[in-house]
Amino acid sequence: MKKSRIFALVLALVMMLSLFAGCGGGTEPSAETSGETGDLLAQIKERGTIIIAMEGTWSPWTYHDEEDNLVGFDVEVGAAIAEKLGVEPVYEEGIWDGLLEGIEGGRYDIMVNGVGVTDERKESYSFSDPYCYDRTAVIVREDDDSITKMEDLAGKSTANTISSTYAEIAEGYGATVTGVDDFNQTIELLLQGRIDATLNAEGSYLDYISVHPESPVKVACYNYDVSDIAIPMRKSDDTESLRQAINTAISELREEGKLTELSMKYFGVDITVMPE
Numbered sequence: 001m002k003k004s005r006i007f008a009l010v011l012a013l014v015m016m017l018s019l020f021a022g023c024g025g026g027t028e029p030s031a032e033t034s035g036e037t038g039d040l041l042a043q044i045k046e047r048g049t050i051i052i053a054m055e056g057t058w059s060p061w062t063y064h065d066e067e068d069n070l071v072g073f074d075v076e077v078g079a080a081i082a083e084k085l086g087v088e089p090v091y092e093e094g095i096w097d098g099l100l101e102g103i104e105g106g107r108y109d110i111m112v113n114g115v116g117v118t119d120e121r122k123e124s125y126s127f128s129d130p131y132c133y134d135r136t137a138v139i140v141r142e143d144d145d146s147i148t149k150m151e152d153l154a155g156k157s158t159a160n161t162i163s164s165t166y167a168e169i170a171e172g173y174g175a176t177v178t179g180v181d182d183f184n185q186t187i188e189l190l191l192q193g194r195i196d197a198t199l200n201a202e203g204s205y206l207d208y209i210s211v212h213p214e215s216p217v218k219v220a221c222y223n224y225d226v227s228d229i230a231i232p233m234r235k236s237d238d239t240e241s242l243r244q245a246i247n248t249a250i251s252e253l254r255e256e257g258k259l260t261e262l263s264m265k266y267f268g269v270d271i272t273v274m275p276e
Contacts, residue, residue: 050082060266139200175197203266
């Protein structure tokens with residue numbers, strides 16, 4: 001009898017607790033679990049930080065210096081935008097493909113990593129106004145004269161990050177693309193003779209040559225089109241106010257000459273104005 005009474009009391013207590021939780025005494029669901037994220041800009045300002053995705057391996061855009069500090073053009077652009085928003089930047093490094101997936105999945109607020117705007121990407125991401133422009137260079141070995149125009153890429157082998165605009169351009173001209181993680185790997189494959197060419201930003205090539213002037217590589221030709229470089233974020237009504245705030249920050253940084261200053265610092269040329 002004693003055990004039965006104890007069991008009954010425990011059962012009654014469990015039922016009371018369940019009733020209390022059902023009447024609103026439990027924990028409220030998070031924005032993530034409820035499916036409602038709220039306004040992203042408001043969240044950023046409330047937490048006081050903006051989470052910025054970047055590779056950290058692509059000089060001079062985002063890379064590590066000799067003391068292993070994360071530096072680069074986009075690192076400083078991200079910091080300048082964060083300052084305009086009144087928050088601190090928090091940098092998250094990763095492989096290119098995972099960064100874009102992280103933006104879509106909400107792990108990162110924005111990506112600042114020389115991201116070219118394409119029609120395909122605009123279907124998945126919301127982009128800021130361009131903050132700089134990219135002319136794509138076709139880089140080959142110094143003794144290779146088989147490529148002099150973009151059409152010569154047909155049947156050639158190249159290497160790039162698979163989902164990058166450079167890979168898309170190469171494939172568009174008939175090249176076979178090998179997937180790699182970063183620019184340094186593409187140069188290694190090129191110098192080893194395992195690929196015919198690699199496509200990358202003109203600024204990245206100039207930076208590489210400034211550090212490795214003896215490297216036996218050259219620019220064979222340039223892509224005809226100039227890419228807009230902008231900042232992607234999750235495509236949602238919740239990100240529209242953030243997009244507008246970033247556009248305002250970019251406009252102010254351009255008018256103040258800050259974007260030009262950073263471009264000259266890292267590239268030696270002003271990539272923040274549309275090339276003629």
